[in-house]
Amino acid sequence: MSEAGGAGSRRPGRRSAVRFGAACLALLGAFAPGLRAQSSLLYLELQAVGAYATAPGRVDLFSFMAADAMQKPGLGFDFVQRLSAETRDIGVLGVQARLVYDQETKRPKPQLYNAYLRLKPKFANIWIGHSRPAMGLASVLDNHALLLPDATMFGFGFDRDWGVGLDRDFAWGGVAASLTAGSGMPLYLKGNYLAAARIFKGVLARDGHSVGLSLSQGRVLETMGYTLADPDPAAWTAAGLDWSFAWRNLESRAEILAGRRGGAGTFLAFWRPGLSLLEEGRLKIELQPALMRRAGDWDFSLGSGLTYLFNADLAGRFMVLRDSAGPGVRFVVQLYYYKRL
Amino acid sequence: MSDIRGSSTGRSRPVRALVPAAAGILLGAAALALYAAVGCDLNDPDRDVKRLFPGSTGYKTLYVSVSRKGGDGLLRQIEARLGDKFTGLFETADVPYTMYEIYKGTELIGYIHGANQKGTYGGLQVFLALDREGVIRGFYLQKLTSKAAKAFRDPAFGNQFLGLSLRDFYRYDVVTGKEEPPGPVSRIANPDPGSDRDFRAILRATKKNLVLADEFLLGNAHLKFFKG
Numbered sequence: 001m002s003e004a005g006g007a008g009s010r011r012p013g014r015r016s017a018v019r020f021g022a023a024c025l026a027l028l029g030a031f032a033p034g035l036r037a038q039s040s041l042l043y044l045e046l047q048a049v050g051a052y053a054t055a056p057g058r059v060d061l062f063s064f065m066a067a068d069a070m071q072k073p074g075l076g077f078d079f080v081q082r083l084s085a086e087t088r089d090i091g092v093l094g095v096q097a098r099l100v101y102d103q104e105t106k107r108p109k110p111q112l113y114n115a116y117l118r119l120k121p122k123f124a125n126i127w128i129g130h131s132r133p134a135m136g137l138a139s140v141l142d143n144h145a146l147l148l149p150d151a152t153m154f155g156f157g158f159d160r161d162w163g164v165g166l167d168r169d170f171a172w173g174g175v176a177a178s179l180t181a182g183s184g185m186p187l188y189l190k191g192n193y194l195a196a197a198r199i200f201k202g203v204l205a206r207d208g209h210s211v212g213l214s215l216s217q218g219r220v221l222e223t224m225g226y227t228l229a230d231p232d233p234a235a236w237t238a239a240g241l242d243w244s245f246a247w248r249n250l251e252s253r254a255e256i257l258a259g260r261r262g263g264a265g266t267f268l269a270f271w272r273p274g275l276s277l278l279e280e281g282r283l284k285i286e287l288q289p290a291l292m293r294r295a296g297d298w299d300f301s302l303g304s305g306l307t308y309l310f311n312a313d314l315a316g317r318f319m320v321l322r323d324s325a326g327p328g329v330r331f332v333v334q335l336y337y338y339k340r341l
Numbered sequence: 342m343s344d345i346r347g348s349s350t351g352r353s354r355p356v357r358a359l360v361p362a363a364a365g366i367l368l369g370a371a372a373l374a375l376y377a378a379v380g381c382d383l384n385d386p387d388r389d390v391k392r393l394f395p396g397s398t399g400y401k402t403l404y405v406s407v408s409r410k411g412g413d414g415l416l417r418q419i420e421a422r423l424g425d426k427f428t429g430l431f432e433t434a435d436v437p438y439t440m441y442e443i444y445k446g447t448e449l450i451g452y453i454h455g456a457n458q459k460g461t462y463g464g465l466q467v468f469l470a471l472d473r474e475g476v477i478r479g480f481y482l483q484k485l486t487s488k489a490a491k492a493f494r495d496p497a498f499g500n501q502f503l504g505l506s507l508r509d510f511y512r513y514d515v516v517t518g519k520e521e522p523p524g525p526v527s528r529i530a531n532p533d534p535g536s537d538r539d540f541r542a543i544l545r546a547t548k549k550n551l552v553l554a555d556e557f558l559l560g561n562a563h564l565k566f567f568k569g
Contacts, residue, residue, distance in 0.1 A: 039404065041437060087444040088399030089386075120387075169385035171392075203384050205466075205484045248462040248486050280430050281463035312430045340406075340435050 039084075045076040045098065046337040047145070055328025061103045063147050063319070063332050069111050069159075069185050069225035071147060071334055074100030078114070078338075091119040094131075096144070109226075111185065113144060113160055124168040133161045134176035135196040135214045137242045137255045137270075140204075145336050147319040148272065148288050148305045155294060156238075156257055156268045157216070158184040161194060173201040173210070182220035182233065192233035194218035204244045214240040220261075234262035249276040267293035282309045299324045313339045381455045381466060382439040384483060393453055393470040393479040394443045400453075401442045405557045408435040415556075422552045422567055425515045425545070431457035431464060440558055443470075451478060454554045458546035460539050462486040467546035469502075475551065475559045476506045482543070489533030493543065501529045507551040507563040515545040 049071045051060040063071035076098030083090040096114035101107075116129035132139045138152045138159055152159040163180030175198070181187055182194035200212035219233040238259025245252045250273070257268040274286040288303040301323040308316045317334040382402070383389040390400045407416050416434045420426055427433065441453040455468040463486055470479030480499035487493060505525055513519075513526040518541045520527040531540040555563045 041404065082402055082404070084401050087401065087447055089402050125387075169388050171388060174385070205384050208486070208490065246486060248488070276463055280459050282430070309430060312433050312436065340437065 040079065040081040042341045043078040044337075044339045044341050045078060046074075047071060048073050048335045049332065051330055051332040053328050053330045055326055061101060063334065064149050064153060064321075065224065066104050067224040067227045068153065070149070070153060071145075072100035072102065074098045074111075089120055091117060093117050111226075124166045126164065126166045128164045130160050130162050131165060133158055133163070133180050133194055133196045133216070134165055134167065134178040134198040135216050136198070136212070136240045136257060137244070137253055139176065139198060140210075140212075140244070141253065145315070145338065147317045147332050147334055148286060148303050149301070149321075151255055151257065151268055151270055154268065154290065154292055154301065156266070156292075158182070158194070160185060162187040163194075173199070173203065175199045182218045182236070184221070184223040186223060186226050186228070188221055188228065190221070190231070190233060192219050192221045194220050194236065204246055208246050210244045212242040214238075214242065214257075216240075216259075236261050238266065249281060250274070251276070262295075264296050265293060267291075280309075283307070313337055381437075381457050383441070383453070383455065383468065386441060389468075389481065390441060390443060390453065393481060394451060396445050397443045397450065398446055399444045401444070403440045403442060405438050405440060406435050410557070419552055419556060421569065422511075422564075423515060423549050429459055431459065438553055438557065440554070449473065452554060452558050453479075454550055454558070455483060456546045456550040456553065458542045458549070460485070460487060460542045461536070465539070465542060465546065467543055467550055469547065469550050469554070471554055471558075474506070475555055475563060476504060477502050479503070487536055487539040489536035489539060492532035493536075493539065495532065498532050502547060507548075507555050508566040510548040510551055511563075511566055511568065513544065513548060515541075515548055518544070
């Protein structure tokens with residue numbers, strides 16, 4: 001699953017895309033009997049994404065940052081396979097991947113999101129592979145299809161990381177811990193690691209609220225998508241408090257994180273309130289102010305998003321984003337199709 | 342996974358064996374017995390199964406859908422038994438239903454199934470714990486955004502459903518909200534008359550849940566009570 005870099009010929013990119021596709025087909029083929037027996041879920045994902053940045057007045061085919069692994073025009077799948085013994089579940093296998101158009105190289109590039117085996121011994125659930133570190137809102141908020149950037153997109157933690165983790169739910173909430181590579185989407189082993197733990201009280205879908213406390217420490221790499229921005233890992237320590245709340249047709253998520261990265265103070269305050277309207281909440285309006293301190297500088301980001309569900313399979317999203325990186329405003333449109341096969 | 346050709350140090354070789362590694366994990370797992378899936382599922386089945394079936398020792402997650410079992414023809418039959426059309430985002434033929442088989446040792450002692458339903462402020466989720474005959478032994482509102490959420494979540498409300506089955510709910514018309522002749526469903530009291538829409542949504546979700554469980558889990562044991 002290599003992603004060819006920007007330099008060099010087009011052939012490596014094509015080869016990696018072909019290898020990626022062939023590997024995915026082979027893996028899914030291995031489970032064909034399971035598919036027939038309905039022991040699994042397989043979804044097709046298609047998305048079209050376009051953006052216009054008023055400064056410098058440019059059309060982009062990505063949602064947020066060119067190098068990042070967020071929304072780009074692409075084709076993907078989401079595969080879940082239950083593993084069971086005679087009278088009990090043993091675990092779950094999850095693979096979620098995309099082949100996206102990369103504007104920088106003008107080539108298709110593979111992206112791997114989920115690639116984990118989650119087992120269910122009696123004392124806890126354990127995962128191994130590529131999944132979410134036990135850190136903040138990103139560990140429970142699935143940003144896979146969304147336009148509005150979350151904390152990991154701002155550089156605070158990782159949306160997915162390679163390693164192991166465990167979690168256990170209790171009547172009052174749950175606990176989770178993970179030990180991961182601290183490199184994000186790609187796997188590098190250069191003395192980098194990220195240990196994270198989160199404890200939370202309340203279950204959003206059940207109680208209407210949830211409060212989580214996260215602690216993390218390690219030596220992490222600066223990656224953006226599959227791009228390694230700095231070859232050396234930096235010391236990382238952080239504590240975070242996250243809060244999710246749902247009441248009637250209102251939802252709100254917030255996170256505060258403070259710590260140190262590479263010897264400098266780091267801080268994030270993030271809030272995403274949302275209002276669902278129309279029958280079945282088909283239309284959702286969200287705001288998202290965020291205040292950050294990174295590498296000694298204060299930054300802000302202010303976003304607003306609309307989501308409309310055309311039907312069970314097709315969603316349209318629109319985002320307006322303004323941040324301190326430049327003077328302009330970014331408009332993003334997405335059509336997202338997610339269909340069970 | 343990533344090949345950063347711009348690295349000048351030359352010591353930053355990424356691990357490139359991710360596909361083989363993933364394949365190894367997947368193929369190794371394929372050697373295990375495989376069943377089940379996800380859909381409208383319990384947030385934490387370990388916790389919830391123990392609570393709804395205190396004597397259970399394990400559970401298996403099953404995955405079913407109308408489109409896989411019978412397609413549009415089956416959907417029409419299910420709609421007839423429900424007494425209403427499937428509509429909206431949550432009610433399509435290919436929506437996945439998650440059903441849990443509950444075991445005590447090697448003995449199957451019951452089932453848990455959840456159903457999505459439109460409520461006043463979006464979706465709500467009604468989970469039923471059923472014994473092997475399809476009688477409600479546990480009632481659980483997982484997702485619920487309602488003015489009367491506290492009252493609907495009160496055990497006193499859920500306890501009114503215990504002991505009922507699809508045979509009882511067949512007489513309840515989910516469109517009119519009436520039971521003819523009045524019987525056990527009519528005796529389920531709405532704890533907040535101002536939230537009648539949500540109350541009726543809960544009753545419809547319960548009936549839909551029972552119809553689907555009868556179709557997918559109980560071999561249509563209650564079909565003989567359906568008067569069409």
